[in-house]
Amino acid sequence: MLRSAAALVLGVLLIPAVTFAKPAKHRPKKPRTTESAEWAKTPSAKYGALSKAACLTELKQRKIAFSEVSAAAGVLAPVRLKGPLSGVVFRTEAPEAERQKSPHEVYDCRLVLALHDFGAILKAKGVEEAILFSAWRPPPKSWPTGKLATRHPGALAADIRRLIFAPDDQHRRADLVVERDWTPKRDTPPCSGDVSPDTKDAKTLRSIFCEADEKRLFTVMLSPNYDSAHANHFHLEVTPGVKWRLVL
Template identity: 25%
Template sequence: MPSRLRLAVISSAALALALALALTGCRSADLSPSDAPSPDGAVRVVEPAAPDAGVEPDAFVPPVDEPSVRIDSPSDGAVFVQDEIVEGDWAARVTFSVSASDVARVDVWADDDFLLGDVVDGALTYWFRGEGLRRIAAIGYDAAGVELARDEITLTVEPPGDTSCHAMLDALGVDWEAAGPTRGIADPVRVQPVINGVAFRYVSRSEPTAMLMDCELAIRLSRLTEVILPYGIDELIHIGIYNYRCIGGGDPDSGTCTPSQHAYARAIDIHAFGLAGTGDTYSTETDWVITRRADECPIDATGDKDRILKEIACTMWAEGIFQIVLTPNYNAAHRNHFHVDLSEGSMYLGQGVS
C-alpha cells in the first residue's frame, strides 16, 4: 500500500477512536499504551484486572437509629378547661400520647421540675389542678437514667366558667336540688340518697331517703364514697345530718352554747357500712374495738372488721375529707358512730380515750 494511503487509513482510525472517546466521556490520557491504535488501525480492548483473591468489597452498613421522643398529642399550645373534680378540687384531665424509639423509659415533666409520671403503653393521663401556662417535656432515658432525647410543648389550663358549689355537684354527678331557706344552713340542698353508687340510709329506716345538707357536705360525702368503695362497701348507715342544736344540747340562738356543725348541716354521724351483696356490715358499735387514747394513725386493730373501720377513719382524716373525725374511742357519746364535720380552721382526729 502506498505510504500516503497507509497514513490516511491510520489517521482515519485515530480520528474515529478520538471521537468515540469524546462521546463516552473518556480522556485519551486515560488510555493505557495497550489501548492505543495499532499500526494497522485496529484497537485492542484490555479487560480490567480481577480483584485480588480474598479481598471483599466494602459491606453495606445500615444506618444507626437515633433515640427519639415525640409528643403526638396534645398539640403545642392546646388549651384545657378544668371540668372535673379530683379530691375536692377542679381539675383538667390531659392525656399525653407519646411515641419513642431506642430509649428505656419516658417520663413526662411539667415546668422542668414536677414529674407527672411515666409513659406506659405510649400514654399518660394527668389531672391539672393548677391554672395557667404549663411547659411540658417528654424525656427519654437509657437504662442508667441518662437523658437521650426529649420533646417539648406548652399547654394552658383554664378555670371553669362556674366554680360554685352547685356546679361542682353537677361535675361530680350528684343528684341534687336546691332546698328552701333553712335555719342555720348557708347553702341548703336536698341530695338523693345514692352518691357514686353508695346508698345513704338513716339507721332506723329500711330504705335510703333524700338528705338535707349544706352543699359543701355533699361534696365531701362524694369524696368519702371513693374511700369506702374499694372495700366492697355500697351502703352507708347514718344517725343524722341536720339538727339545729348546740354541742351537747341547747339552742344555738341562746348565745350560751357552742353550735354543733349539725346545726349548719355540715356534719354527719356514721353508724355502719354495708357490704355489697352480702347483707353484712362494718359496725362502729359492734365491730370497733376500743383502744387507749392515741390521737394518731394507724390505730391498733383487732380483726379485719375493726381494722377496716380504723383504716376508714384514718383515711377520712389524713386526706382532709373532714376537718373533725371523732371515733368510738373518743368518749361514751360516740361509742356507736363516727362524728365527722367541716369545722373551719380545724384538723383534729379525736380517736382515743383517756
C-alpha cells in the same frame, strides 16, 4: 356572837362555789392539730371556703343527684340527696316516706362534697350503703334568721354508724358496725397502735377511717376513742374558716 353569825353566813355563801366547781379532769382536753402552710389546699379547707353558688355548681359538675332545700335555719346551702355519692347511698334508717321530710337527711352542700370523696373510699372497699344517725339537727327556734351554724346545726356534720357491703354470691350482705367493730381507747389517736378487736372487720373499719384522715377530707373526725358519746359512730365534719383539724 356577831362574828360567829357573819362567819356562818360567809360559809354558806362559799358552799355553792365549792360544790359546783368542776374537777380539772373534766375540762376539755382534746387536742387540735394545727395544719401546715398548705392547709388551704386540703379538700376539707377548700370545701369549707366555697360559697353557696360555687358549691352547688361543683355538685352539678360531679353529676351528684340532689335537690335544694328552700329553708333550713343555720345552713348555708341545704340540699337533699337524690342518689348515691360515688356509688354509695348515704341514708338514715327511717322509713322511706319519713326520710324524704326528715331534717336529719338535710346536708350542707360543702359536706356533700366531702362525703362524695369519702364515698369513693367506701366503694373501693365494697361498701354500698352508709347508715347515719343524722346530718342536720335544727338549731333552737330562737336561732337568729340568717345566722349560719356549724357542726350538726349547720348540717356540716354526719354521724356514720354502720357500713353495708354489696351482696355476695349467696345474696348475703355483710356490714361493719362502729359500736361492734371498734374497741374504744380513750384519748388515743385512732390511726396509731394496734387495731382492736383483732379482726378483719375491725381492720377494714380502721383503714377506712384512716384513709379519710390521710386525705384530709374532713376538718373534724371523731371516733369512739373521743368519748362515750361517740362510742357508736364516726362524727365527720367540715368546719369553715379554720386552720386546725381534730382527729380523735
